[in-house]
Amino acid sequence: MKAILTGVLGTFALAALSTTALAETKLTIATVNNGDMVRMQTLTEDFTKANPDISLEWVTLEENVLRQKVTTDIATKGGQFDVLTIGTYEVPIWAKKGWLVALDGLGADYDVDDLLPAIRGGLTLDGKLYAAPFYGESSMVMYRTDLMEKAGLKMPDAPTWEFVADAARKMTDKANETYGVCLRGKAGWGENMAFLTATANSFGARWFDENWKPQFDQPEWKNALTFYLDLMKDAGPPGASSNGFNENLALFNSGKCGMWIDATVAASFVTNPKDSKVADKVGFALAPDNGLGKRGNWLWAWSLAVPAGSQKAEAAQKFVSWATSKHYLDLVASKEGWANVPPGTRTSLYKNPEYLKAAPFAQMTLDSINSADPTKPTVKPVPYVGVQFVAIPEFQGIGTTVGQIFSAALAGEKSADDALAEAQAATTREMTKAGYIK
CATH class of the missing domain: 3.40.190.10 (Periplasmic binding protein-like II)
Known part of the structure; x- marks a missing residue:
């Protein structure tokens, strides 16, 4: 009996060794x-x-x-x-x-x-x-074809921000929880600041001038941030300052967004009937521009x-x-x-x-990726590489701080002017400490 037991235990030991x-x-x-x-x-x-x-x-x-x-x-x-x-x-x-x-x-x-x-x-x-x-x-416009038609509009392949803002307001029906546009508001250098930086590029704004001086005190940033805050107040969902990619994806797929401007990767989810209630009513367009030669798309x-x-x-x-x-x-x-x-x-x-x-969105995705140029991301010259970020080690911290300031403005806690002044002060302080500004 002892021999049999030893043999059995040996077999288990070998099996355990084999699995390991x-x-x-x-x-x-x-x-x-x-x-x-x-x-x-x-x-x-x-x-x-x-x-x-x-x-x-x-x-x-x-x-x-x-x-x-x-x-x-x-x-x-x-x-x-x-x-x-x-x-x-x-x-x-x-x-x-x-x-x-x-x-x-x-x-x-x-x-x-x-x-x-x-x-x-x-x-x-x-x-x-x-x-x-x-x-x-990259990023692009995903929109409800049925709501666009109901508003009496036709989405161009390459829309302007003016068209998008007009369409968003016309598609909004807050009584029925339908919002004309869903945009990122959650704080983070890769969350709301990815969207806002790419958008600001198309308004002629930039993070820094050629001497690394922050540019939040310039009119281009004021135009971009004011446009975003006003549009979200008029046509965005409640609680937008907590919404990032995943939250807006859920809103769009549940039928609550007329337009969503975000990552091209979302296209397969918004057109998949297993994920989306509006899968058969989705169209695509390039990220908007302001006629300055840069679209609001990232890479x-x-x-x-x-x-x-x-x-x-x-x-x-x-x-x-x-x-x-x-x-x-x-x-x-x-x-x-x-x-x-x-x-x-x-x-x-x-x-x-x-x-x-x-994939009806394939060509639009490829065109959006190929049109983003990290080496020339802005209308005016800049000393940095990166479309929706600045490729320096300090940006992760700075971008998150500015993201928190702008998210608070979206939540109604401060004005656009106050948010921009705070962003300018915080970024100047960090860039001086890091030695970029002499």
Whole structure:
């Protein structure tokens, strides 16, 4: 009996050892709670089947919280994460600091040259790729075709802000909880300030002049912020100062927004009948302009990177390669349909007839991405790169502070003039402390 028991226990021990050996590398992945990333987590069996020695642990966070946690971890060399979801702002800055691993282990069949040049360029430093794009985006107008028609209007492919404001007010029916426009109001350098900075560019505004002097005391910023606050007061939903991407997506999909100007990546969600009550009533247009030669659209890629502090860089690059590959796009298409694959990363996707047929927003997305120029983001010359952000390390803190000031103005806590004066003072103080202003 003892011998049999020993044999049984030995078998269990071998099984346990075998299981441990198979899952010997655990990757901790920090990501944002956007729909495409949530979907990715449901499909990872495809990865773990092919890599039985790697297991995955997810830390899924709201956008502002993700940025804070990931920045703190990498700056302090905390080593909490093996794969980070970061964006076009962080990649070149962090790569320059030596905080990211160069992605030279993505595999022979990854096809780096297939990545869209506009997206790849923002993730590259000195010719090396430091993050792989999971999805790329610009911004555009998504609008209700039925409400536009009811208002007696026709949306141009390339509207002006004047047209958008007029249409928003005409589509608003507050008694029936229908609001002409939903725009970001939640504070954050990548939340309300992504929208407001891109919008301000089209009004002729800029964050800094060529000598790094903040420009919130100039008439272009006053025009942009006043336009936004007035429009949201007249045609926006209540509580807009708490609304970011996900909150406005929910409002639009529930039929409460006439127009939503936001990330092109949202197109597949607003046209998906499983997600949206108005899926068959959505049209698309380029982000608006003011006739000054700049549209209010941005350029961004949520991307996967490997922190230099990870002890599992080889396994991490395997995962990054899988999640941003052509194979992954095919996998999503097989499960969810071509319209729902992560957009904006690969040239081949925009030459795929199945995708073009399934995604009525494909060409508008590509045109929006290609029209954003991070090296010349504004009407007047500037010393910085970046469309909806300024590519300097200090911007994360400054942008969040200004975002909080402008969000408070949207909530009715201060006037546009007071908000701009505060933004000017706060930004001047930080830029002086950082040595940009002598």
